[in-house]
Amino acid sequence: MAKRVQSPSSIKLYHQCPRKYFYQYIRQLETLPNIHQIRGNIAHSVLEKFFDIPLQDLTLDNFKQRLTTVLQELLFQEWAAAKPKLKNLDISSDQNQFYFEETLLMLFNWLEHFSNELLSQKGSFEERFRLLTPAREKFYLSKVFNVRGYIDAVEKFNDQIRIMDYKTSSSFNLGDHRLQLAIYALLYQELHGELPDFAGIYFLKDKPKFIKVDKQLLEFARKEIELIHQKTESDNMTDYPKRPSGLCKYSTGQCEFFGVCQKED
Template sequence: MAEGTINTVSVEPATSVGTVRRPALSPSRASDFKQCPLLYRFRAVDRLPEKPTKAQVRGTLVHSVLERLFGLPRGERLPERAKDMLEPTWAELSQECPEWTELFEDDDAVGEWLAGAAKLVDAYFGLEDPNRLDPEACELHVETELSSGVVLRGYVDRLDVAPTGEIRVVDYKTGAAPREIGEAKAMFQMKFYAVVLWRLRGEVPRQLKLMYLSDGQALAYTPDEPELVRFERTLEAIWKAILKAGRTGDFRPSPSRLCNWCSHQALCPSFGGTPPEYPGWPEPDPGEESVLDRAD
């Protein structure tokens, strides 16, 4: 099946005459609010900058290479071809985001980092043969509006559709988050995509597949319609809570062991800090994900 796109319920981006995209919920921002409302505020409302880690940027690189891999004809999707893409793809990414090059001390550090990315690519080929399938889409933007008015928006790493119509959602994981926490967040993300695709296509995805490239393991899950109905209600409740906090500015911290990975401890009351003055609910859109969000 040829690579393509899915028709989405979309809202036009901001224009010179003042049209704005409606606020939306993305899987990363929903997960942020569940983890810590103040973290959501820092990222979605204040939009405070965060210095990426080498692991995050490596994830972006590997995702980009795997997307390009499926642009090759069957028979040419080979480990060496994929690894040969790493350096030129990094050259493009670092040109688009030159600040990422500041993560590395010298060329030797870049070479060592690229070697780590090559191991992730090898791990991917240990999990499946890309020559045996043709995804309908890679890095697919999906968006829909629920009957409650909540707009859901996100990016699917890969969408496979069988000749008989069954849908499989595939997500690559390259990060090194604690496994039990990471898996819970990953499954939340996958169920989010399952709800969006179900509402867009009228078909519950047959399989949600997580591919852990750091350890060469895969996790497959089959959702059902009642489960997605319940999860849809969860997303609506999260959005309702976000809007309530947005009106009042009351985004409270929720300390946990994940605080060890937070970039904003200096501004968090739980660590003796003071958040910046609340700027008000953002326009046009607090729900968009960055490429680093999508890379994991």
């Protein structure tokens, strides 16, 4: 059987619960979006479109206030575009407003870090902005390792290459994302023939964090990818054991496969 094409999210899901991996990627049961996924997609879209804004009226003196307004307007647009999906969620108007305002604060927090980075560069505002503009939402597919992924931002400045991901979660432990970043680094190295210097996460509720990319990190990715290929060769449910945890059922919800999982051994 041909190896399944994996991704950082599919591998993470397998580690979380092999049975959940089976339901989602092999049986391909329907999953419904939740507010955290939709909000995350909205924030990603805002940050992707942010770098396409007109720059002619922006200067080093006025850019902070202007970019704050830009982010707010982009969020309004993206939130409105997602209204049909948001309507399908079981959340109140107050909850919807809460998540909107929380997302706006995340974007303002990211802007503070971006502004500081911009001020540390040389040249006109436009020159600095262009320098910090990343390649965005880049798709990578390795036929060697049968793994794929989208890198949110590839940054090249200060004689360094950084591959970055945006996270809207409330957990800021970079170690939880080491495998994802390792796979991204491996994908980047395979396509471009060079190692990025750093891989990191923009924790939108916190601050950006980075790890140095080296050969050991790539080897970690290779081993994990090969291991997951070995463990997902089968189509038999019994080869994907349940891994009960607090993620099965919790105070605000439950796993999307909780019902079917309870009925099957």
